[in-house]
Amino acid sequence: MNPQQPSPPAQVCARHTDRPTGLSCTRCGRPACPECLRPASVGQHCVDCVRADQRSTQKVRTASGAVASRNSVPFVTYSLIALNVLVYAITVAQSRSLMANEGGSSLFVDWVMYPPAVAAGDWFRVIGSGFLHYGLIHLLLNMFALYIVGRDIEMVLGRVRYLAVYLISLLGGSAAVMLLAQNSLTAGASGAVYGLFGAITVILIRLRQNPNSMLILIGINVFISFSLPGISLWGHLGGLAAGTLATLGIMFLPAWVRARTPERARLVGFIALAALGFAALAVIALAGAALP
Incomplete structure (x- = not known):
């Protein structure tokens, strides 16, 4: 009678060595437990092979070069809205008035855009004033517009460049007011x-x-800015010019200077944004220096 042959040792998962398994990855062949396997078009792949495949797959990008994602949440837009609402709530609490929040609010007095105060050294007003609002209606109109257009712009430009365009637009409006x-x-x-x-x-x-709907909307708003008293015409026009130029620098300038790779195109866009930001700050500084 032949002695009984010893059975071969059981396979164990390559990532969990305490788990015996009869399964393996159909791509690399390594043994894997059910927790470490993912369904594939042919067989099952281990999580390491799935990650390696994801890294090697070229990411889909938008026209501006930002990574495209269907499930991306517009965090920057929502954060800007939340910050505006928070600042408004502080001014309401300080003034004890929902509609006349500019009266009796120390934050409003300290942040409102007043060129002589900027010239005296209150530089934070050039950005801080963009988060203040004269009453609830003013806030709601601006936040509604920001919600409608901001989400789509953030998806196309990406979060960093979208925030840069927003801040450059604020600076452009402040520069026009200073002048x-x-x-x-x-x-x-x-x-x-x-x-x-x-x-x-x-x-x-x-x-x-077709951009006609936006051109009509811009035309109507510019007409209103010209027609109604108490509206900052130059702040609106300065912001419009700055935001338009900043986005041209991202969307069109790389092709105009023949940036042949996506990396160079993004670099050209960031250089354009930086140049516009410095230009707006320079205008603010020169206008402040010219004030008596």
């Missing part, structure tokens, strides 16, 4: 929102879609 409305008290996200109007118009043109 042309030196005795005004200006507040609101309208300059940045006008900049986003210009941005989405440029994006529509780049995507070869």
